[in-house]
Amino acid sequence: MAPTSKKTQEGYSWTGSTGVRKGGLPCKGVVEPSTRIGSPAGHIHDAIVVGAGYAGLMAAREMTDHVLLLEARDRIGGRTYTVETDGILYEMGGTWVTHHMAFLFKEMIRYGMDRDLLLTHHAGYENDYYTLNVPGTTPRKMTHEEAGRIASRGWDIFVNVDGENCRKICPLPHSQLGNILVDRKDVEKYDKISCRERFEEIKHLLTIEESGLLVALLLHISGGSMENSSLWDMVRSHALMTYNSENFGPIWTTFKLRQGQSELASRIFQDATDHGLHYSFQTPICSINDLSDGQAQIIEVKTNSGSIHRARRVVSTVPLNVLRTVEFNPPLSRKRQEALDIGHVNFMTKIHAEVEGSGLASWNGMNYSNLLMFGYGDGVTENGNAHIVGFGKDERATYVPEHHPEKTIDAFEKLHPMKVKKMVFHNWITDPWSRGGPAWWTPEYMTKYQDELQSRHGNVLFASADWANGWRAAIDGALEQGFLAAHEVISETKRMFQSTFTSRI
Numbered sequence: 289m290a291p292t293s294k295k296t297q298e299g300y301s302w303t304g305s306t307g308v309r310k311g312g313l314p315c316k317g318v319v320e321p322s323t324r325i326g327s328p329a330g331h332i333h334d335a336i337v338v339g340a341g342y343a344g345l346m347a348a349r350e351m352t353d354h355v356l357l358l359e360a361r362d363r364i365g366g367r368t369y370t371v372e373t374d375g376i377l378y379e380m381g382g383t384w385v386t387h388h389m390a391f392l393f394k395e396m397i398r399y400g401m402d403r404d405l406l407l408t409h410h411a412g413y414e415n416d417y418y419t420l421n422v423p424g425t426t427p428r429k430m431t432h433e434e435a436g437r438i439a440s441r442g443w444d445i446f447v448n449v450d451g452e453n454c455r456k457i458c459p460l461p462h463s464q465l466g467n468i469l470v471d472r473k474d475v476e477k478y479d480k481i482s483c484r485e486r487f488e489e490i491k492h493l494l495t496i497e498e499s500g501l502l503v504a505l506l507l508h509i510s511g512g513s514m515e516n517s518s519l520w521d522m523v524r525s526h527a528l529m530t531y532n533s534e535n536f537g538p539i540w541t542t543f544k545l546r547q548g549q550s551e552l553a554s555r556i557f558q559d560a561t562d563h564g565l566h567y568s569f570q571t572p573i574c575s576i577n578d579l580s581d582g583q584a585q586i587i588e589v590k591t592n593s594g595s596i597h598r599a600r601r602v603v604s605t606v607p608l609n610v611l612r613t614v615e616f617n618p619p620l621s622r623k624r625q626e627a628l629d630i631g632h633v634n635f636m637t638k639i640h641a642e643v644e645g646s647g648l649a650s651w652n653g654m655n656y657s658n659l660l661m662f663g664y665g666d667g668v669t670e671n672g673n674a675h676i677v678g679f680g681k682d683e684r685a686t687y688v689p690e691h692h693p694e695k696t697i698d699a700f701e702k703l704h705p706m707k708v709k710k711m712v713f714h715n716w717i718t719d720p721w722s723r724g725g726p727a728w729w730t731p732e733y734m735t736k737y738q739d740e741l742q743s744r745h746g747n748v749l750f751a752s753a754d755w756a757n758g759w760r761a762a763i764d765g766a767l768e769q770g771f772l773a774a775h776e777v778i779s780e781t782k783r784m785f786q787s788t789f790t791s792r793i
């Protein structure tokens with residue numbers, strides 16, 4: 289695979305000699321030239337798609353004809369993209385893939401990438417163990433298997449709210465509210481509970497190590513606090529892991545695309561442009577105005593630079609925490625506005641580090657009270673150094689990685705002794721086009737707002753991983769949502785043209 293020469297303006301890198309640098313990182317998701325719009329000014333497209341993350345790419349590819357894609361960034365992929373440097377593909381956001389994610393796996397098969405995988409964990413290097421560091425016990429080394437057993441026991445007790453390992457309360461994780469097996473009211477009861485409340489109920493059943501690892505894991509997954517993270521999203525995740533915590537690793541943190549997420553996204557984008565997709569990158573939009581009347585259906589989408597694009601339908605894939613910055617006319621319902629004002633609570637950190645020597649490529653570990661709570665060994669760079677990925681919870685108040693490289697280095701060193709030589713990362717929190725990581729909801733958010741977030745607003749449809757039915761907060765959920773929106777638009781467009789044609793003859 290030839291290295292790409294395209295460089296994104298996004299992301300950060302750090303070395304001792306350069307300090308923190310923004311952008312300039314090689315990424316094949318960058319689109320050059322940034323614009324392809326063949327239609328004359330004033331042209332009415334069948335649809336405008338806002339956002340070129342996986343939801344937008346899926347929607348655009350499925351519709352293609354007479355579709356315009358508008359994207360704020362210089363690249364495709366949104367919260368999922370790959371940076372190529374030092375012979376390593378650094379996944380800056382969405383990373384891991386599995387055949388348990390149906391929409392994603394179908395795309396991997398379509399583009400011949402389903403067998404072209406890499407493992408995250410590499411056994412056999414010098415530091416082939418897990419380090420556990422939780423308050424109230426002496427930090428210690430253990431095997432990866434022992435750490436897995438400690439994590440599983442805490443998690444299994446935590447999620448088993450119905451005494452049947454979630455099978456009773458969440459039998460159909462792709463239709464959690466309103467399915468044929470469970471009364472919606474029963475689900476709503478559990479949806480009210482926070483991770484904190486559930487933890488207080490079960491903590492007496494756990495050892496200190498199990499408690500510490502469980503809480504760290506919950507915060508790692510939700511990117512929020514124990515108080516503002518919903519128990520239900522953990523129950524849903526357990527159901528999606530086929531009700532088995534042994535699938536945690538294999539489903540969530542094991543397999544990566546060898547050619548990187550940006551390659552898969554590029555193949556979807558290329559497919560769409562081969563079929564006529566028009567696009568404009570580095571084009572943030574600020575308002576969506578529906579001017580439709582009884583005679584014509586026209587929506588105007590205005591960009592920050594003042595251009596106006598017209599279409600009969602709009603598919604907005606703007607993320608949950610960003611959507612409140614877009615003006616709608618007519619205004620959004622009060623309920624949707626309320627949902628956007630609350631937003632989601634995932635403000636996690638993900639940082640890649642190249643560290644001296646290859647030994648830590650086999651290491652995993654955690655330190656509960658550290659800025660980076662988890663570290664995963666993830667391969668060896670072409671310089672023979674280990675690649676470590678660090679994850680932290682919501683530390684916005686005191687820690688901004690691009691401003692505080694010394695805090696990040698300190699955090700890596702507190703996970704395990706190591707010498708950090710280089711760091712690569714994206715700050716999804718300060719990024720104006722994401723304002724957070726993958727969506728994790730507050731207690732009762734699903735009950736109150738899921739239906740509203742998924743509903744359309746006149747001729748505007750909303751598709752995002754942030755309110756997907758199944759794999760919410762994941763690539764699969766983005767693809768699911770893009771697919772659903774596209775097919776709603778396609779059938780309406782067909783009906784519209786059939787009726788125009790019929791009324792002319």
Ligand SMILES: Cc1cc2nc3c(=O)[nH]c(=O)nc-3n(C[C@H](O)[C@H](O)[C@H](O)COP(=O)(O)OP(=O)(O)OC[C@H]3O[C@@H](n4cnc5c(N)ncnc54)[C@H](O)[C@@H]3O)c2cc1C
Pocket residue numbers: 338339340341342343344358359360361364365366367368380381382383384385540571572573574605606607610614637638716721722724725726727751752753754760761762763764766
């Ligand atoms: C650190 C991290 C790790 C993750 N790990 C995994 C993982 O391992 N596996 C997994 O499945 N998922 C993972 N996810 C989640 C996954 O990446 C996201 O759920 C998914 O990529 C979201 O896709 P989307 O299309 O819904 O939204 P996005 O990818 O955010 O796309 C929305 C697009 O809209 C654009 N946009 C926003 N505002 C405007 C505007 N005003 N005008 C024009 N364009 C605009 C944005 O620039 C963006 O490109 C991770 C996410 C993060 C951040």
